[in-house]
Amino acid sequence: MTKNFEAPLYPYERHADQDAIRPRRHKVLVVGAGPVGLAAAIDLAQSGIPVVVLDDNDKVSSGSRAICFAKRTLEIADRLGVGHLMATKGVEWNLGKVFFRDRKVYDFNLLPEDGHQFPAFVNLQQYYVESDLVNRVRSLQAAGAPIEIRGRNRVTGVAQHRDHVTLTIDTPDGAYSLETEWLVACDGAGSPIRSQLGLDFVGRVFEDNFLIADVTMEADFPTERWFWFDPPFNQGQSALLHKQPDGVWRIDLQLGWDIDKAEEKKPENVIPRLRAMLGEEVPFALEWVSIYTFQCRRMARFRHDRVIFAGDSAHQVSPFGARGANSGFQDTDNLIWKLKLVLDGIADDSLLDSYDTERIAAAEENILNSSRSTDFITPKSEISRVFRNAVLDLSEHHAFARPMVNSGRLSLPSVYDGSALNSPDHLPTGPARTRPGAPCPDAPLGDGFLLQRLGGGFTLLAINCDAPAHLEEAGVTISGLPLVTADDPSGAFAARYLGAATAATYLIRPDQHVAARWHRFDEAGTRAALRRAIGKE
C-alpha cells in the first residue's frame, strides 16, 4: 500500500467524554469509519446535525478492497464534497474482455450514456476514498461543523433503551460509556454491533476462496476489465485483471474450496501464479495479498429501534458486480435525510421504517444479481459447468449467447418501485426511467448538469412551466427549480424527464429519488406528495 496511508489518519486522542461522571448523551453516533460510515457522518454534519464517528482503528483500510465505484456513488459523493476528487483520481474504464481457456471469446463496451457529469465507473482504491472522506471531515471541522472521528474507540457493548442507546467503548486509556439518541452501525460484514445485539445475518455461503492481489507494474495492459474463465494459468478456476491508479493492478484468482489459506498467501506461492498469468517477462511488485470467501446474505431488518445498520453490516454480496460499497453509499443516502427529519421533529420515527423497506428491496436485488454471477463464475455442479461452458463457447461465434455470459452485473441504483413514500404517477406517458421511486438520471443543463442544481432538501423541478420558488408544507420547505429544456441543446434532459410530454413537474427527495411527477404544477398534489414522502399520509 502507498506509504503515506500507513500513518494514523485519525489518531486516538483522549476526549472530555471519557472523564464525564455520567455518560454524555449524543444525537447520533456512527460506528465504523469506512466509506459508508464516513459518508453518513458527513451527510449529517452538512445538515448541521452533530455526529461522532467511533472506529476501532486509526487509519484507512489496508489494501485496495472496494475498487469499483459506480456513477451513482460519484453523484452521492459529489453532494458530500468528494465526487470530483474520486472521479479525477480514479481510472475510468468502459471496455471489458472475456477469455475462455486459451482464447478471447468476446469484448464489450459499457457504452456509457452521454450527458452525465460522472462516468459509468471509476476504479479507485478504497483507501483513497476513505482518505478523501476523512479530509472532507477535516474541512467541515475547520468550518465549524459538529463532526468528529474518534480513533481506537472500540465498541464492546451496546444496549437499547426506550429513548436512547448506551455504548461501552474501549480505548487505549480504558473504557468509557456514551449514550446516543440514534446509532448508525456501519461496522462492516463482521459487525460487532450486530453480534452484541444478537441479531441474525443469514444467507448463502459460497464454498470458494479467492486470492486477491494488488501488484504494481509498468505493463502495456490497456485500461480494460479482463475476465478469464478456466484460463491455462489457473485451470478450472477464474481470474480477473483490473487497473487502478498509481500503476496498481487488481488481480483476483479463484482458488477453490479445499486450500491452505496461510500457505497460499505466502509470496513464494503467490508470485509464480501471477507470473504465469502476466507473462514471465513482465516485472511486477506485490503490494498486498488477501484471501477471501464470500456470502450473499442480509439482516432480516436493517432498523432495530434506535440502531440502524447500513452497508456491509446489513448486507453482504460477492464482489462480482461491485455491489458492496456502492450499495452502502445508497443506504446512507437513503437514511440520512430521513434521520434528519426525525431528529428535527418534522417526521415521525416510523419514516425510518421506509429505509428498511426501500433498502431491503435493494439488497435483495443486489443479492440476486450477485448470486447469479457467482453461480456462473463458479459452477457448483457438473451440469451447471456444462451449461456455463456451452454459453462461453457459443459466445465466441454467436451474439445471442453473449448476454448470458455473467462475470458480474455492474451496480446500478435501485428504483424504489412500490415504496409507500411514492405518489401515483401523474405523468404516465413520461419516461419510465424517471417514474416515482427512480433515482434522477443526470442531464446536461447550460454549462453544468442537472444533479448539481438539486439541493440537499426537497426540490420541485418545474420543466417548461412555472412553480413557486418556495412552498412550505408540514414543516418542510420545498425549493422550486424552474428549468427549460431549451437549456440542453442535446435533448437529453427532455428525453429523460419529458418523453412525449411538453412540460412536467417533479417532486424530488433529498436523496435525488423521484417522489412524484405531474404534467403541470399541481399545488394540492405537491403538498400531498410531500406529506406522503415524509411518511405523513
Added chain:
Amino acid sequence: MPHHDLILTPNLATPDDSYAALLAAHEGLSKEQSDALNARLILILANQIGDPEILKQALVCARTGVEDV
C-alpha cells in the same frame, strides 16, 4: 399472434427424420462431448423460442416425473 402456450401436440412434419437427426448429431462423441452438444442445443433452441413463458412451460413439462426415471 405469438403462441403463449407450449405445443404438446405433434408439430414436426417428419418426426422420424428429426429424431434420427438428433441421434446422428451425437454420433462418435464421448459422453462429455454429447453433454456439451445437448447444452448448446438447448441454449440455441431457447433463444429461437424467445419467449420466457414458453420456456418456463417447457421446463415444467420436462421436469414432470423426471425424479421417477
